[in-house]
Amino acid sequence: MFERWGTAVVRHPVRVILAWLVVVMGLGGVGYLVLGPEGAAAVAGQNETDFLPDKYESVKAARFAEKAFPSVDGDGATAVLVLSRVDGAPLAPADQAKGREVVEGLGGAGVRGVDGPSLSPNGKVMLAQVTFTEKLGHTSLSGTVTRLRADTEDRVAGTPLRSGYTGEAAVAKDSERLDILVSVGMVVMIMVLLIVIFRSPWVALLNLLIIAMVGQGVVAVIAIAAKAAGTTLDGSVTGLLPVVLFGVGTDYVVFLLYRYRERLRLGEDRRTAMVAALARVGSAIGVSALAVAVSFGALLLSGFGSFQILGPALAFAVLVMVLAGLTLIPAVFSLLGHRAFWPSKAWRSEPKAGLAARTGNLVARRPTAVALAAVAILAALGAAALAHKPSYDIEAMPSGTESARTMDRLEAGFPAGTLSPTTVFLSGPGVSEQSATAYAGRLSALSIVGDLGAVQVAGDAARIDLLLAADPLSEKALDAMVNELRPAAHSAAPPGTTVYVGGETSAFADIRDVVEVDLRVILPAAGLLIGLVLLLMLRGVLAPLYLLGAVVGGFVATLGAAVLVFQGAVGRPGLTFTLPLIVYMFVASIGTDYNILMIARIREELRGGASRREAVRVALRQAGPPVAAAGVILAASFGALTISATLAEVGFAVAVGVLLSTFVLSWLLVPALTALVGRAAFWPARTSAPRVVRAPEPVSVRMGG
Known part of the structure; x- marks a missing residue:
């Protein structure tokens, strides 16, 4: 065909x-x-509830908010202005007056509105939220953030105050340079590797x-x-x-x-x-x-x-x-x-015998030892996967940038959950400002709540903002949301009212439940689908089984390597919650990709009359270099993501997984196992009858299309 x-x-x-x-x-x-x-x-999606089914409470809260408390700011991106003294001392009355003056002067093209300022409980920080006319990703947003930063710095020049912006729009602006470096770095690495290879x-x-x-x-x-x-x-x-x-x-x-x-x-x-x-x-x-x-x-x-x-x-x-x-x-x-x-x-x-040829000779001579060594490598790395912990703190900021430094100053004056408040909505007849305030007071007494934000009442609905004492996306906050805050919010509600708990912490508590189910469903389903593809291609029973086992081992080893680096060496509390699924998809599929190319060449040699060990030796000599070249290029492509603020873990893990799939699975384990079992790997398909491969006749081509 x-x-x-x-x-x-x-x-x-x-x-x-x-x-x-x-x-x-x-x-x-x-x-x-x-x-x-x-x-x-x-x-582009703007928040996590865009991707959750309607049955979850965080989604119900978001839908209710759209009806009862529609935002006058639409879906414009936001940033937070943080004002503090250069010496870190509490803001004097004159400093506070200057801060209010600065906030009142904010505006101009691209700015829809400004909320604030608010003074921190310890008096050291003032903040105000700026809402832009455009949403994240719009071409003009970056320029607006740059202009606003420069304008604010001019307004505080010559005073004891310092200004800074953080929040989604500011982080997006600060990530631009890294995003460019990722793209350029990936293209340059691919170009250099292709020039070296060809x-x-x-x-x-x-x-x-x-x-x-x-x-x-x-x-x-x-x-x-x-x-x-x-x-x-x-x-x-x-x-x-x-x-x-x-x-x-x-x-x-x-x-x-x-x-x-x-x-x-x-x-x-x-x-x-x-x-x-x-x-x-x-x-x-x-x-x-x-x-x-x-x-x-x-x-x-x-x-x-x-x-x-x-x-x-x-x-x-x-x-x-x-x-x-x-x-x-x-x-x-x-x-x-x-x-x-x-x-x-x-x-x-004809190229001289290189590493691939020497590896082929080794695997053909000592397949059992090679297979055991490959399994030992996978097992050693895979053992670390037992310590894996998921992390839902995906709001990574590029280190050393204004948004990161400003966030540190903000957290010196406000609770950790200031930029991601948990919003409780109360709905029903009899809801009033008095009942909503009393209800908010009961919620503020919870240990996870660091401070009480605004309380708004509109008709028979109330909105209560709670600032959590813990990082809103930490495991502690997510556990408290499920075990403490939501149950308390529902039980403390006035009779006859309905409660919805929303906000980022509530959304990620629901996402955590979804992902836990996904891991139990998607991983075996993907393995089954890959296994069916292998069966259809190889028309054998044994080879697809050990190929599938190899890529599963590669996935576990990859996850273990990520745990060792990020939870161990770097000291992070956990790995990005999407990492296991994304790594499994890439490592399982790419590992299968390279294994197919290697075992297809082994089968080709077997059909040509070679013995099982000779087939492995020739296949590694001939197919090993392109598989290695492809693996190194793909690993380099993902390796470029390691400088990204949000995809560093994914980039590192997939790069390691691709290299393991290339050199441990495709070069060592799969050829060694095939050398041990021989033609039985492809049973019941026939590989014993020699076949003469006829070169195609020269193609007659009419030029010009």
Whole structure:
């Protein structure tokens, strides 16, 4: 099938290239018309309740708030101005007067309103909340924050006061530079690695240009689909999508070009070589992409809307990239032929035996020892996974930035929950200012409550803000929400009234419940789907079983490595709550990806008449380098995320997981196990009959499309 596919592509390469250009440019135009200049930011989710089912209390509270206390500020982004003395002393009356003057003068283009100022209980800090006309992600918001910061600094110049902004808009502004560094760093690392691997700048440049072009179309489709479905995208989608596009897309390019270069080395012309390359690796690449896609697709089973969107979005990106890898890439490189690898000429001769060949010899000679060593590595790292603790504090701020320094000063005067108050809504006949105030007083006596915020009454509804004494996203606050605050809020309510407890802490308490269920459902479901793909491809029983066991071991070892680094060395209280699911999706799918390519080559050698150990030796020599190259490139792509404020843990864990999948699973464990069990790994499929692989006939090509 892939031989016929490749023949069709190389016969009409110009048509294939033009078709991709038309589709991508058309999608870009439609995306601009539908979404405007904001692009994917136009469908970005603003809070956690956007992704929870309606049955949860935090969602009910948010819906009730929209009706009873509609915000006059709409969905504009916010930032918090913090004023304090340079010497850290309490604010004198003159300082407070100056602070009120500064707050009253805030405004200008892009600012919708200002609330405050409020003085901290210890008198050291004043704060005010600024609401902007635009929401997070809008192109003009960054400039507005910059202008507001400069204007405020001018207003306090020459006084004992110092100013600073924190909150979502300020954090977004401070994260811009890191986001740029992540993107640029990833692209540069991929380019450098491709140049080192292929000794050609053209391979690197063409790969990056093609993926960037196709990626624009993928992002446009996902954003348009979200807009049409009335749903929203969260930061995990927009943060991980470029890495998947560039990392996974480059993997498929590497797998194909290694085989293409190998066929050129044998003397085949450029078009015949491309057809032969597709005939031999097209099936493995296609099945590998399918395994990755179904793994991500398992996230549809999640009860958390963010995962339900993330899974299909990444699966779609992978499928589009593999389609480009089997059509657009062959069309471009079949036109270029040898010129694509200029100026290097070293590829024209058979490469000398390197690390992959030596590893193949070792695995073929001592498969039992190699398998035990690989299992020992996985077990040693996996043991640390027993200490894993989830963390829901996702509001990471870039260290050393104004928003981070300002947050430290704010917490010196206000309770930890000041920027994320827990809001209790009281509804029913007889609700009055007096009854709401009395009810708020009872709630403020709870140990988890640090201070009482505003109490508002509108008709037969009341809104009460509680400032928690603990970090709103800490395990202590989440436990107190479920075990103390919610039960007390309901039991202390006046007879005949209804209570809804909302806010960020309430939302993450519900998210925690959802994720705990997801882990029990999605992990085995994804494993089952990957297992079915392996069964369909390998048509054997034993090989899919130990391949699946290998990737599960790789996942546990990866999680253990993340625990050792972040909970151990760095000292964090836990790992981001989404980490196990995201790492499992990537490590299980990518591990399967590389294992498929390796075991497919082993099976190819077995069908050619080689013994089981000889098949492993040759497969590692030939397939080991492209698998290693792809693994290092993908690990580097995710490694770029380690400088991100919010995705550092994900970037590190997936990078480690990819390297484990590459060198421990695909290079050691899977070949060693296959060397031990031999052809029985593929039973009942037949691998014993030698098969002569016929090179495709030269392809007749009519130039010009």
